[in-house]
Amino acid sequence: MEDKAKILIKRLSELKDERNAVVLAHNYQIDEVQDCADHVGDSFELSRIAAETPAQVIVFCGVHFMAESAKILAPNKTVLLPETMAGCPMADMAVAEKVREMKEKYPKAAVACYINTSAAVKAECDVCVTSANALKVINNYPADEFIFLPDQNLGNYVAGKTQKKIILWDGYCITHHRVTAEEARKAREAIPGALLMVHPECRPEVVDLADKALGTGGMLRYAGESQETKFIVGTEMGLIYRLKKENPSKEFYLLSAGMICPNMKLTNLQKVVDSLENMSPQIEVPEDISTKAKICLDRMMQYS
Numbered sequence: 220m221e222d223k224a225k226i227l228i229k230r231l232s233e234l235k236d237e238r239n240a241v242v243l244a245h246n247y248q249i250d251e252v253q254d255c256a257d258h259v260g261d262s263f264e265l266s267r268i269a270a271e272t273p274a275q276v277i278v279f280c281g282v283h284f285m286a287e288s289a290k291i292l293a294p295n296k297t298v299l300l301p302e303t304m305a306g307c308p309m310a311d312m313a314v315a316e317k318v319r320e321m322k323e324k325y326p327k328a329a330v331a332c333y334i335n336t337s338a339a340v341k342a343e344c345d346v347c348v349t350s351a352n353a354l355k356v357i358n359n360y361p362a363d364e365f366i367f368l369p370d371q372n373l374g375n376y377v378a379g380k381t382q383k384k385i386i387l388w389d390g391y392c393i394t395h396h397r398v399t400a401e402e403a404r405k406a407r408e409a410i411p412g413a414l415l416m417v418h419p420e421c422r423p424e425v426v427d428l429a430d431k432a433l434g435t436g437g438m439l440r441y442a443g444e445s446q447e448t449k450f451i452v453g454t455e456m457g458l459i460y461r462l463k464k465e466n467p468s469k470e471f472y473l474l475s476a477g478m479i480c481p482n483m484k485l486t487n488l489q490k491v492v493d494s495l496e497n498m499s500p501q502i503e504v505p506e507d508i509s510t511k512a513k514i515c516l517d518r519m520m521q522y523s
């Protein structure tokens with residue numbers, strides 16, 4: 220390890236003790252951020268940890284909606300987002316006003332939102348879902364018709380597996396939606412014998428070509444438990460680091476070189492230390508929005 224990194228890690232350790240802090244990092248974060256974190260996981264796993272940790276300060280290394288979810292579930296804790304510019308373009312594709320318009324247009328439909336939404340949007344929705352539990356939540360929730368937002372691809376994936384009616388939103392993830400079926404075919408040809416697993420945020424034609432459609436937590440579990448030794452991975456490149464670290468005898472190949480989320484790459488070790496040093500930037504969610512958004516998140520736990 221370089222001297223600068225060693226100094227930063229040492230300072231981070233001191234600050235965590237002084238501030239009673241925990242560092243949470245999303246699976247898509249860069250290597251040095253994953254390595255300095257107390258927990259690495261998907262947005263849902265990290266939100267749960269945020270709600271349950273005895274630490275008083277949570278340094279959330281991810282994007283804005285994730286830190287907001289942590290704050291909603293742990294309103295009495297201080298939540299820091301080391302890089303304020305780390306947003307999620309897909310989350311930005313749904314705004315509260317448009318959700319209200321859709322509710323007027325489809326008054327019988329319940330509104331299910333992906334966890335990748337702002338607190339203000341969650342506050343307008345009935346129930347939240349993740350890629351791992353979306354199908355289960357939709358099937359269990361007492362409604363026959365849903366407006367599903369913002370990811371059209373995840374919505375389409377769920378629609379293909381449920382009897383319920385799904386009204387799609389026109390949002391998408393810039394990192395997953397850009398991958399084409401042609402790229403998936405070429406990757407299979409280039410790496411014969413490899414199992415292709417893709418995130419359901421990919422286009423339907425890419426999901427159709429895959430052996431498995433899984434969220435990041437599902438990919439980690441499947442790769443660890445499977446007898447397969449070679450995998451083509453159709454999600455953001457940050458997950459490859461963790462897959463290799465946890466399965467050193469297996470081979471992992473990124474489906475497309477373009478599967479990089481620029482927002483997830485904005486946080487680094489220096490920014491993590493600085494945020495804890497300065498106790499800034501802090502994430503706040505107005506109480507009225509937080510209260511309503513929490514109902515949406517709590518229902519996800521109830522129906523999943």
Ligand code: SF4
Nearest residue numbers: 307308392393394480
């Ligand atoms: S990978 Fe996609 S969904 Fe995740 S933060 Fe980036 S843009 Fe948003």
